[in-house]
Amino acid sequence: MATARGRPRGFDRDLALERLMQVFWAKGYEGAQLNDLTAAIGVKPPSFYAAFGSKEAAFREAIDLYIATIGAAPMRALDAAATVRAGLRAMLEGSVEVALSAKPGGCLLILGVVNCLPVNEAARAHLLNARRKTVALVADRLRRGVANGELPAGTDIARLAAFFHGIMQAISFQARDGATRAELLALIDPALRALDPD
Amino acid sequence: MATARGRPRGFDRDLALERLMQVFWAKGYEGAQLNDLTAAIGVKPPSFYAAFGSKEAAFREAIDLYIATIGAAPMRALDAAATVRAGLRAMLEGSVEVALSAKPGGCLLILGVVNCLPVNEAARAHLLNARRKTVALVADRLRRGVANGELPAGTDIARLAAFFHGIMQAISFQARDGATRAELLALIDPALRALDPD
DNA sequence: GCCATTCTATAACTTCTGCTACAGAAAGGT
DNA sequence: ACCTTTCTGTAGCAGAAGTTATAGAATGGC
Structure with a gap:
């Protein structure tokens, strides 16, 4: 097991993804702006991109979470x-x-x-x-x-x-x-x- | 009847509205960008705004036309x-x-x-x-x-x-x-x- | 012919989009 | 202690959105 290197993330990624899902759910993909997404996590854009890659990648993860839980x-x-x-x-x-x-x-x-x-x-x-x-x-x-x-x-x-x-x-x-x-x-x-x- | 003053419009407004309706139909309100709308009429933005007021006003007119014809x-x-x-x-x-x-x-x-x-x-x-x-x-x-x-x-x-x-x-x-x-x-x-x- | 009026195109403005370069902060490895 | 690694915030990028100021072109009125 590779131990965690570098500065640890300042937020819970799973919890953040759940909140992203809620925002996408409420506003749709295009209606959910990066502002809304980062604000929902309480994080600035660079942290968002470090954790999720891009808006579209975050959306795909949110969809998968939705299917596995809500849906x-x-x-x-x-x-x-x-x-x-x-x-x-x-x-x-x-x-x-x-x-x-x-x-x-x-x-x-x-x-x-x-x-x-x-x-x-x-x-x-x-x-x-x-x-x-x-x-x-x-x-x-x-x-x-x-x-x-x-x-x-x-x-x-x-x-x-x-x-x-x-x-x-x-x-x-x-x-x-x-x-x-x-x-x-x-x-x-x-x-x-x-x-x-x- | 007030006769037409000033330079006449260079395009048919009714035909233009029909084309706007088609664009809104195909792409939705937000998906239809001003580029698409003006290109569909063959006209530059100022002519569009002189004729229809705004994107939202054009949309409302297009909806009314849709209801009266297609719908x-x-x-x-x-x-x-x-x-x-x-x-x-x-x-x-x-x-x-x-x-x-x-x-x-x-x-x-x-x-x-x-x-x-x-x-x-x-x-x-x-x-x-x-x-x-x-x-x-x-x-x-x-x-x-x-x-x-x-x-x-x-x-x-x-x-x-x-x-x-x-x-x-x-x-x-x-x-x-x-x-x-x-x-x-x-x-x-x-x-x-x-x-x-x- | 000249005026007022109205449409047209060029070009730009403001605002906002998703995204990122940079420098600093916080951790482990040695 | 020092280096490497990784996350964080500040600040700002390039591009596109809807919209408009400006100047010129085309008409009718006189």
Whole structure:
């Protein structure tokens, strides 16, 4: 083990990353300015760059942290439930809680970069990739439902996965627009009708 | 009628506004830089400012034009159809066409400003207001459906209106993420299940 | 022809962006 | 004690953002 050389860092990097995540969550990638980021850590730019490399690298780390912590709960709920329907309901209810747990609300993976300058296309691509993984997890759960006979054999997995991901996007967007918990939860029942037999 | 005094404008203001709308549509409010806007008209900044006042004023005009032209078609289709179900289907299909009719896709009212700097909060508020009007139009159509007996008397109008607006948001987001026409249209049938009787 | 009026282009301004050169401070190695 | 290594704050970089002062060009009115 190489012992720590040089002057030790004056702040907790893990805690700092958590705060960076909060700032990116609240303001989006481009809306989060270096001022906001460094102020949230209580540190000057050189320390920020020494610890995280660049704004984009910090964003990627923040995204990974978000996926591992905040975003993981709804997807775990999806898998843990006994039935597909209960799993999707739990996932969507979890998404509502996530969307309300920060101001101004919504999912970082969905809202973090929507429009961006060409310079920041890489950050957008990183989020797009994360969203695709979300859809894949929903598809996996649906596939399990077909395998164990809960859903009919001819079920269009991709279509339903995209649909329920669409409901998550709607929850995020409406939370960002100031919807209440009751309003967001009210989106779930109509959506679950998509599982009804023909 | 006061006759035109002074040097006449060297470009067609209406055509220019249409091009500004296209740029805002493609890049969003903050993503559309003055460079892009003036280049799209073929004009230098002072002419832009003489004609439109400011970037934000131009955006508001572009939004109004979008609502009156592009955005009006789905809402007209909603009203023109014989039944609520057919109207909602036509509205959503129209939204798909709108979302695919420009690159990189999606609705200007939904995606034009998502994250923004505090300075640009007014532009965001302008779009938020336009979205509320969309929801109100859907609610009106649902109310007509209750009035003529097509929907049950106890129907939760606000809930369903928010839900179908959520589907429009999902269409916009997924179009922006590169979904095909078939994928976007596949969101509609599951959504219309929300109208099924209990 | 000359005036007032209005549009246009050149060129710049102010402000802010992400980022960094520099010098000093705080630690371990020897 | 001294060197190396690494973090820290001050101060400022180059570039781009939206916007505008200025001077010139093009029209109608008289």
